[in-house]
Amino acid sequence: MLVPQDVIYLYDGSYDGALCCVFEAFRAHERPREIWTEDTAQPSLCQTKQIWTDTEKANRVAAVLRPKISARAEETVASLYWCAVPQKELLMLDFIALGLKEGRRVTTMLGDPVIAAVADAVKHLYKEAHNYKGFVRFSVHDNALAAVIEPKNYVLPLLRSHFCARYRNETFLLYDKTHGAALVYHHGKSEVLPIEELELPVPDAAEQEVRALYRQFFRTIAIEARENPRCQMNHVPKRYWSQMLELQEDEALLGAPKEPKQLKQRAPQ
Amino acid sequence: MDLMEKLTILTDSAKYDVACTSSGSNTPNPVGMGIGSTVNCGICHTFSADGRCVSLLKVLMTNRCAYDCAYCVNRRSNDVPRASFTPDELAQLTMDFYRRNYIEGLFLSSGVGRNPDYATEQIIKTLELLRGPYHFTGYIHAKAIPGADPVLIDRLGRLANRLSVNIELPSGESLAKLAPNKTKQAILTPMKSIQSAIAESKSGLVKYKHAEKFAPAGQSTQMIIGASPETDYQILHLTEGLYKKFSLKRVFFSAYIPVAESRLLPSLDTKPPLLREHRLYQADWLLRYYHFEADEILDAENQDFNPFLDPKCNWAINHMEQFPVEVNTASQETLLRVPGIGPLSAKRIMMARRSRKLDFDALRRIGVVLKRAQYFITCNGRMEHGLIVTPEATLRALVDRHPIAEAQQMSLFDLPAEIAQKEAIACLSRKM
Numbered sequence: 001m002l003v004p005q006d007v008i009y010l011y012d013g014s015y016d017g018a019l020c021c022v023f024e025a026f027r028a029h030e031r032p033r034e035i036w037t038e039d040t041a042q043p044s045l046c047q048t049k050q051i052w053t054d055t056e057k058a059n060r061v062a063a064v065l066r067p068k069i070s071a072r073a074e075e076t077v078a079s080l081y082w083c084a085v086p087q088k089e090l091l092m093l094d095f096i097a098l099g100l101k102e103g104r105r106v107t108t109m110l111g112d113p114v115i116a117a118v119a120d121a122v123k124h125l126y127k128e129a130h131n132y133k134g135f136v137r138f139s140v141h142d143n144a145l146a147a148v149i150e151p152k153n154y155v156l157p158l159l160r161s162h163f164c165a166r167y168r169n170e171t172f173l174l175y176d177k178t179h180g181a182a183l184v185y186h187h188g189k190s191e192v193l194p195i196e197e198l199e200l201p202v203p204d205a206a207e208q209e210v211r212a213l214y215r216q217f218f219r220t221i222a223i224e225a226r227e228n229p230r231c232q233m234n235h236v237p238k239r240y241w242s243q244m245l246e247l248q249e250d251e252a253l254l255g256a257p258k259e260p261k262q263l264k265q266r267a268p269q
Numbered sequence: 270m271d272l273m274e275k276l277t278i279l280t281d282s283a284k285y286d287v288a289c290t291s292s293g294s295n296t297p298n299p300v301g302m303g304i305g306s307t308v309n310c311g312i313c314h315t316f317s318a319d320g321r322c323v324s325l326l327k328v329l330m331t332n333r334c335a336y337d338c339a340y341c342v343n344r345r346s347n348d349v350p351r352a353s354f355t356p357d358e359l360a361q362l363t364m365d366f367y368r369r370n371y372i373e374g375l376f377l378s379s380g381v382g383r384n385p386d387y388a389t390e391q392i393i394k395t396l397e398l399l400r401g402p403y404h405f406t407g408y409i410h411a412k413a414i415p416g417a418d419p420v421l422i423d424r425l426g427r428l429a430n431r432l433s434v435n436i437e438l439p440s441g442e443s444l445a446k447l448a449p450n451k452t453k454q455a456i457l458t459p460m461k462s463i464q465s466a467i468a469e470s471k472s473g474l475v476k477y478k479h480a481e482k483f484a485p486a487g488q489s490t491q492m493i494i495g496a497s498p499e500t501d502y503q504i505l506h507l508t509e510g511l512y513k514k515f516s517l518k519r520v521f522f523s524a525y526i527p528v529a530e531s532r533l534l535p536s537l538d539t540k541p542p543l544l545r546e547h548r549l550y551q552a553d554w555l556l557r558y559y560h561f562e563a564d565e566i567l568d569a570e571n572q573d574f575n576p577f578l579d580p581k582c583n584w585a586i587n588h589m590e591q592f593p594v595e596v597n598t599a600s601q602e603t604l605l606r607v608p609g610i611g612p613l614s615a616k617r618i619m620m621a622r623r624s625r626k627l628d629f630d631a632l633r634r635i636g637v638v639l640k641r642a643q644y645f646i647t648c649n650g651r652m653e654h655g656l657i658v659t660p661e662a663t664l665r666a667l668v669d670r671h672p673i674a675e676a677q678q679m680s681l682f683d684l685p686a687e688i689a690q691k692e693a694i695a696c697l698s699r700k701m
Contacts, residue, residue: 110621111631134314138369145368165298166306210365213276220280221327222317225526225541231320246315
């Protein structure tokens with residue numbers, strides 16, 4: 001049983017670091033009030049504890065999850081780290097603590113407040129990843145594909161196998177603007193790399209033509225007699241629109257004001 | 270004619286086709302040359318201004334048609350611009366879109382240009398290009414055209430993930446009246462042969478791994494609602510029959526949008542019956558996921574859906590003797606009958622109650638929406654604390670506001686919305 005303490009953990013934001021926070025909590029038998037990274041840290045009167053990342057400690061925590069709880073729980077802990085939910089590290093700690101107490105049935109205890117919160121966070125992550133499988137828009141530059149996304153959760157690891165299998169003979173780059181990382185696939189090998197900034201080149205004539213064809217297809221496929229912008233927005237929330245060329249503000253639903261705006265809408269993403 | 274113009278014409282003439290699903294096929298990790306994969310749940314790539322999912326590039330091979338079906342925008346006697354894709358153009362366009370992740374695959378149908386065989390051959394040529402030289406391993410949904418040679422339909426099934434034959438209208442009589450070139454028999458024959466080819470290929474796959482796949486995502490169909498006089502009861506019965514007899518994956522409904530002035534059809538200013546279509550889909554879901562029979566949803570006395578209640582709520586208020594049910598002990602089938610509890614909630618309840626007894630707070634945490642469900646369930650023998658259970662209160666939670674708002678817009682009645690809702694509730698509560 002972890003005793004709540006007025007202490008704040010400070011760690012480096014890495015996955016191993018988060019597991020080290022869990023390690024420290026169990027070592028000291030305490031549940032910290034909050035767990036911060038350098039990015040989320042703020043002035044506080046609480047006592048803070050710097051948690052140094054130590055691969056060996058992290059591995060010890062990771063090695064316990066499968067045998068003491070379940071494979072599913074191990075997966076959940078990894079997924080939680082990619083979630084956008086605030087205080088995910090604390091949620092991770094609570095989840096592991098409960099898991100060690102309850103064993104493998106922990107992932108089915110959906111009525112429990114901790115498990116419900118974990119399930120919500122993970123559901124949000126997977127839902128967003130699924131959306132992006134459809135909403136990513138690649139453009140072709142020198143025969144390589146490139147796209148930009150702005151997800152709330154860190155979805156790149158979940159998109160990796162999907163896009164690598166689909167475009168198995170292509171070269172592509174999928175840039176996550178929110179988290180400053182990119183999934184790069186080349187010659188059958190994929191990698192997730194940190195990238196601070198990325199500007200895509202101006203699309204060439206062939207690329208512009210395909211884009212124009214697609215926009216025209218998108219406009220034409222809608223049935224006027226059934227127009228329902230609200231339903232559309234429920235399915236593709238506005239936050240995705242900026243990277244989807246068919247839904248750019250200027251001519252989204254209003255049937256094309258054509259010439260002057262066309263240049264703008266084709267600007268690099 | 271340039272490609273842009275062709276695409277516009279052939280998209281415009283394909284847009285009334287309903288199905289745009291890319292589900293039911295699962296090859297997430299294809300290997301070797303080429304491009305493309307399919308996932309079981311399907312993927313929506315965007316949503317058009319009418320709120321419908323756009324998953325596939327949905328176009329016609331040609332909109333030139335020898336037939337003269339009264340309800341169809343592409344009928345011979347309609348004066349619209351005509352165009353045809355060549356197989357090369359369409360294959361290249363599909364690849365250009367697919368590569369950029371605009372689409373999940375191709376949905377290809379065609380007008381009956383010269384004859385059904387020729388139209389089918391053109392579709393086959395396009396698919397052969399995609400599957401051959403382009404090494405495309407993504408999703409393809411192709412229309413089987415009634416009257417085409419069985420050999421051609423067989424070839425089509427080996428190229429496509431899903432096949433569909435449109436049943437067009439809900440009865441043979443309506444078909445005879447509105448689509449003089451089509452007969453019920455001509456539609457059901459290919460449906461039957463596709464069904465047996467799918468079954469054969471499935472059993473073949475059990476025996477040897479490399480057996481050729483035939484339409485692995487199954488077959489579907491669609492019919493137009495509101496162009497002919499059938500009741501909801503008849504349509505639902507037909508739907509149930511199609512699922513049972515032809516093992517269809519989906520039956521789609523399409524609210525008739527007037528495209529032609531004809532004395533056989535509703536007048537041009539008729540609004541598409543969207544609410545009716547919506548109710549039919551709700552009932553279709555009850556058949557497929559909730560273990561309902563068509564006869565439970567509607568019957569000979571009540572042939573049409575209640576506009577104010579969805580079919581499941583309607584069933585529930587007519588069977589109040591079966592409620593409330595105890596969440597901690599009820600079977601999954603029983604839970605599925607509770608208004609507001611769907612397959613996912615039912616599954617979660619079954620899972621969560623194994624570790625501890627559930628109360629209303631726990632249900633909320635699981636994600637069960639209680640607005641409607643709370644009137645039909647107990648937790649540990651008790652209903653929600655403080656909940657006032659009267660027929661009126663129950664109905665207030667169940668009644669669908671949209672039809673009332675819609676009826677007012679069409680000024681069918683001049684009552685303010687609140688009074689109209691009260692009227693509807695009073696009327697329904699007399700039946701409870």
